[in-house]
Amino acid sequence: MPRSGMEARRRLQQAALELFRERGFDQTTTAEIAARAGVNERTYFRHFADKREVLFDGEDDLRASLTRAVAEAPDGLQPFEVLLHAFQETGRALEANRPFAEPRFEVIAATPALRERELAKHASLTDVVAEALRRRDVPDRLAGLAARTGWATYRQAVQAWTEDPEQGLDAHLSQAFDDLRGLSTTTPPMTADRET
Incomplete structure (x- = not known):
């Protein structure tokens, strides 16, 4: 252009x-x-x-960046570590564009038509991430689960980053993925009324 x-x-x-x-x-x-x-x-x-698309520019670039970052992640990483690497790589552009990104999030959150568009975009990007994992020989079922879970974790980190700008997005991503690992390894407490 x-x-x-x-x-x-x-x-x-x-x-x-x-x-x-x-x-x-x-x-x-x-x-x-x-x-x-x-x-x-x-x-x-x-x-x-259309009017909505003005706030969703750059999706093609993000697709390409995510695909490349997943492909270029070091060998030997588990799927969640691959995704953390990819989100940290692609998150740098979001962090550099914070003066636009933060108010954009606010407008989207306040507008049902934009939230709907955002959900559709996220679903599409999740599919891209799953396909990139499959290309790394992650089995189909696990690639889809990892992509959906990973994307939700990424969104959690972005939300935390907008609420706590003192820490960079990398730190919030690391924390969110640590929390995810903790959730998957923690044994739920026994309920008091459960029969043994």
Whole structure:
């Protein structure tokens, strides 16, 4: 994409985020986003298929990054360690983009149509992660389970990171995966009324 096209795309994303926060997603039109960004509405639709998509740009890049990070993880790692490695690698872009990412999360959380789109995107990315694990010879059943569990753990870490910016995303990812390992190895306590 030419430099001017990338700049217009960035301005559209920033304008959309500002307007969604000021007025709400449903009350904002693509024409208003375009005007705020200093372009016409046709330019908006050259970059984004619809109003929701402006907040979900970069999915293709994330797919490619996740696939590559899983493939390039060191040999001998268990699936969860592979995923931790991959999420730490790809999380650097999210961390670098925190000034946009954090308010974006808030807008999505407050908007049912955006939450629905986010869930669909996450399902698609989970499938990508599962396929990348299969390519590392993780059995199909385990690849799917690891991908779904790993993605949920990643989302937990991202949420913790937005609430506690004092620690980097890497630290939150490590903690979340440590918690996951702890959950899978801890013996549940016996209930007091259980018969022996």
